[in-house]
Amino acid sequence: MEKVLKTQALTKRYGSLTAVNELELEVPKGSVFGILGPNGSGKTTTLGMVLGVTRPTSGNFEWFGGKPSFEVKQKVGALLETPNFYPYLSAIDNLKIIATIKEVKDPDIEGVLQTVNLAQRASSKFKTYSLGMKQRLAIAAALLSHPEVLVLDEPTNGLDPEGIAEIRSMILDIAKRGITVILASHLLYEIEKVCTHVVVLRKGHLIFQGKVDELTGHDGFIEIKAADMNKLETVLQSMAGIENIRKKDGLLVLALQQQISPEEINRSLAEKGIYVSHLHFRKNSLEKQFLNLIKTTENETA
Amino acid sequence: MKLLKIEWLKLKGHPFFWIGLGLYAACMILLVSKAGGIEWRVDDPDNEAGQKLLNFGEAGFYKLPYIWQNVTYLAGYFKFIPAFLLIFFVSNEYQYRTYRQNIIDGLSIGEFYTSKLISAFIFSVISVLIIGVNAGIMAILYNESASAADYFQNMDYLLAYFAEVLFLMLLALFLTFLFKRSTITVIIILLYYFIVEPLAGLAIGDPISDYLPTRPSREMITQPFTRMLRLDVAFKIKSPETFSYHFLLLTFLYTVILGFGGWWILKRRDL
Ligand SMILES: Nc1ncnc2c1ncn2[C@@H]1O[C@H](COP(=O)(O)OP(=O)(O)OP(=O)(O)O)[C@@H](O)[C@H]1O
Ligand SMILES: [Mg+2]
Numbered sequence: 001m002e003k004v005l006k007t008q009a010l011t012k013r014y015g016s017l018t019a020v021n022e023l024e025l026e027v028p029k030g031s032v033f034g035i036l037g038p039n040g041s042g043k044t045t046t047l048g049m050v051l052g053v054t055r056p057t058s059g060n061f062e063w064f065g066g067k068p069s070f071e072v073k074q075k076v077g078a079l080l081e082t083p084n085f086y087p088y089l090s091a092i093d094n095l096k097i098i099a100t101i102k103e104v105k106d107p108d109i110e111g112v113l114q115t116v117n118l119a120q121r122a123s124s125k126f127k128t129y130s131l132g133m134k135q136r137l138a139i140a141a142a143l144l145s146h147p148e149v150l151v152l153d154e155p156t157n158g159l160d161p162e163g164i165a166e167i168r169s170m171i172l173d174i175a176k177r178g179i180t181v182i183l184a185s186h187l188l189y190e191i192e193k194v195c196t197h198v199v200v201l202r203k204g205h206l207i208f209q210g211k212v213d214e215l216t217g218h219d220g221f222i223e224i225k226a227a228d229m230n231k232l233e234t235v236l237q238s239m240a241g242i243e244n245i246r247k248k249d250g251l252l253v254l255a256l257q258q259q260i261s262p263e264e265i266n267r268s269l270a271e272k273g274i275y276v277s278h279l280h281f282r283k284n285s286l287e288k289q290f291l292n293l294i295k296t297t298e299n300e301t302a
Numbered sequence: 303m304k305l306l307k308i309e310w311l312k313l314k315g316h317p318f319f320w321i322g323l324g325l326y327a328a329c330m331i332l333l334v335s336k337a338g339g340i341e342w343r344v345d346d347p348d349n350e351a352g353q354k355l356l357n358f359g360e361a362g363f364y365k366l367p368y369i370w371q372n373v374t375y376l377a378g379y380f381k382f383i384p385a386f387l388l389i390f391f392v393s394n395e396y397q398y399r400t401y402r403q404n405i406i407d408g409l410s411i412g413e414f415y416t417s418k419l420i421s422a423f424i425f426s427v428i429s430v431l432i433i434g435v436n437a438g439i440m441a442i443l444y445n446e447s448a449s450a451a452d453y454f455q456n457m458d459y460l461l462a463y464f465a466e467v468l469f470l471m472l473l474a475l476f477l478t479f480l481f482k483r484s485t486i487t488v489i490i491i492l493l494y495y496f497i498v499e500p501l502a503g504l505a506i507g508d509p510i511s512d513y514l515p516t517r518p519s520r521e522m523i524t525q526p527f528t529r530m531l532r533l534d535v536a537f538k539i540k541s542p543e544t545f546s547y548h549f550l551l552l553t554f555l556y557t558v559i560l561g562f563g564g565w566w567i568l569k570r571r572d573l
Contacts, residue, residue: 051406053573073408084403086394089315097311100304101407141407 002029003065004149004180005050010059012045012204019045021204022059027182027197032175034191034212035184037201043184044081046201047153051078064148074102077142078151083134087127091118091137094126095144102145112140116170132163139170149180156190168194213243222254222262225278226269235272239265251278305417309424313391322387327432329380334373334436338363364444367456371526371545373437374463377429378523381467384425385474386488392418392475393484402573411568419561422471430464462522462545465553469519472560479564515560518552 005027012020020042027033035043048054050061052068063072085094092109099107113119116136121129129137135155142150152171156164171194175181185191191198192212200208226232233252236245241260246253254265262281269276313319338359363372395401404414437460441453477487495516503511511517523545528537 048572053402053405055572070408070410073406078406080402080406082399084399086312086315086398086400088317089312093311093315097308098407100308100311101404101409103304103408 003027004029005061005063005182006065007046007050007061008059010046010049010061011057012042012049012054013057018204020049020201023201023204023206025199025206025209027180029180030178031197032171032181032183032195034195034198035182035201036186036188036191036198037184038186040203041186041201042204043186043201044153045204047078047080047151047182047184051076051080051151053080074104074145075148076151077145077147077149079135079138079142079155080151080153083138085126085134085137085141088125090123090125091129091140092122094137095141098141099144104145107144109144112143113137115143115173116140117166132159132166135159135163135167136170139167139174143174147179149182150174151182153184154186155183156185156187164190221281222256222265223248223251223278223280224254224265224276225251226274226276228274232269232274232276235269235274236265239268305413306420309417309421313421313424316391318387318390322383322390323428326380326383326387326429329383330377330432330436333376333380334433334440337372337376338440359444364440366441366445366448366452368526368529369437369441369444370456370459371523373433373440374459374466375523375526377433377463378466378520381429381470382492384429384467385470385491388422388425388471389474389478389484389487389491391421392478393482393487396482405573412565415565415568418475418564422468422475426464426468426471429467430460433463434460456544459523459545462550465550465557466519466522469516469553469557469560472557472564473516476560476564476567479567512549513552515556518546518549518556522546522549522553 003026005025007023007025010020010023010025011018023042023046025046035046037043045054049056050063052073061068063076066072086097089097091113095107095109095112099109110119110122113122116139118133118136118140121133126134126137139150139152139155142152155171156167159167168190171181171183175194181194183191183195195212198208198210198212199206224232224236229250229252233245236242236252236254239260241256241264243255246255262279266276266279338357340358341355342357342361343353343355358372362368395404401414405411409417438453441448445452474487474491477491478484481487481490499514499516503514503517506514512521
């Protein structure tokens with residue numbers, strides 16, 4: 001599959017602190033790509049580097065298979081951390097500046113403002129906007145050059161539930177138009193709601209990369225143990241309804257899809273002549289799974 | 303062209319741009335038109351016992367070709383007004399984080415820097431235009447029988463003045479990029495210009511102190527009053543015929559150095 005963005009061993013150090021550590025990312029074209037991590041995990045730093053405002057300490061990145069250039073910036077609409085505009089100018093004048101910078105011929109300023117529901121306040125000064133309106137204007141600005149990629153860093157930060165829902169449905173609409181969206185967030189359920197792919201960062205390390213349903217799609221985990229662990233694993237691998245199998249503390253941890261129940265697993269194993277000595281079912285909340293993911297790697301790295 | 307358009311969009315939307323320039327223009331009009339009224343006590347040769355009041359106008363403040371030197375010298379004290387405006391607008395780009403957004407949106411760091419050089423240039427041109435038009439009008443009013451050639455004589459003081467203002471703009475730009483905030487930049491530039499460098503100049507002594515950064519720009523146009531008030535005749539000193547080309551060259555050199563200095567700062571750090 002075609003890659004929109006690729007990073008190789010991308011690293012940023014601030015003195016002794018490594019904000020991003022040898023990061024390897026691949027963002028597939030057409031995906032809604034989530035970057036998930038707690039505060040200070042290096043999301044903004046990563047995006048800052050690929051957007052050309054933070055100098056990488058080492059490593060590389062490629063947009064559309066090539067070096068960063070003006071053409072790349074035309075194809076990428078981005079919002080980093082906070083919406084940044086000239087507060088004394090109206091939305092229209094702010095967008096005019098951006099259209100000039102991006103060399104957009106006949107910018108459809110009215111159109112993008114309509115897309116984000118700001119048409120009525122188009123000539124009010126930016127400083128009179130509410131936070132939600134500011135975020136929406138930032139999305140409008142990013143859409144101005146008909147980008148192929150939209151980069152959003154915590155676009156729902158500080159918004160009320162209504163504003164959050166509005167931004168989310170906006171992101172989904174944009175993704176439906178075929179625009180690749182890269183979305184950084186520290187909220188798992190946000191990523192789960194809108195993203196197709198996800199990477200999880202912790203202290204600048206990549207600890208998970210895959211499809212969102214691999215992280216969250218299953219209904220729970222089963223920890224399982226039998227006398228013959230190898231045979232157990234082979235049998236389980238051929239069984240439908242199991243997302244993935246991990247080894248942990250001498251147990252196998254199965255991530256389950258919804259349609260398979262612990263009883264079913266037990267019965268099919270018994271049919272194959274395997275009797276489990278330990279079977280424990282955990283139905284995790286998503287938030288807890290995310291925390292678990294972070295915790296397990298913490299133990300591994302410690 | 304693109305960069306000029308961007309700067310124009312950014313500047314024209316801010317009330318400070320218009321208010322600041324309007325006030326500056328008003329100040330300069332007042333300064334130039336009222337300077338003739340400044341009074342000065344001189345010995346009166348017709349009156350053994352006393353002195354008489356002579357005002358600048360009577361002393362030839364508006365007379366060609368000296369008017370160009372007189373006006374540009376006086377206006378030199380007010381060049382900080384456009385410099386502060388520039389500091390305000392450039393530091394805003396940091397405060398609003400629009401500098402970073404401009405780069406994300408597609409400007410290179412070099413283009414952003416160039417756009418600010420354009421701003422510095424615009425402010426300098428505006429300043430020269432205001433002063434030049436002002437002086438020109440007063441010259442017409444006070445020199446009835448002057449020929450075109452008379453007007454052009456010594457008009458190159460406007461060029462010297464432009465170099466002086468542009469130098470200060472580049473110094474302001476450099477310091478703004480260094481400190482990123484307007485208040486501290488304004489304080490530093492005033493401290494440096496009026497206290498640090500003059501003291502350093504005293505400490506170093508005369509021939510070398512002429513080569514300190516702001517010295518050439520402020521010594522380039524010499525004060526005109528000695529000649530205007532005939533003190534040069536009285537004290538038997540010679541007034542220079544024109545401004546110092548040596549200092550003009552040095553001013554230009556420092557302007558270029560500051561230009562590269564600002565670029566060097568920007569290139570080296572994260573936004
Ligand atoms: N300019 C800087 N100087 C020093 N350290 C920095 C700088 N910028 C970021 N850091 C550090 O780098 C680490 C990663 O920061 P970053 O902003 O990328 O995190 P984040 O994942 O975006 O967090 P958040 O969810 O709070 O936005 C943090 O520990 C932060 O303190
Ligand atoms: Mg962040």
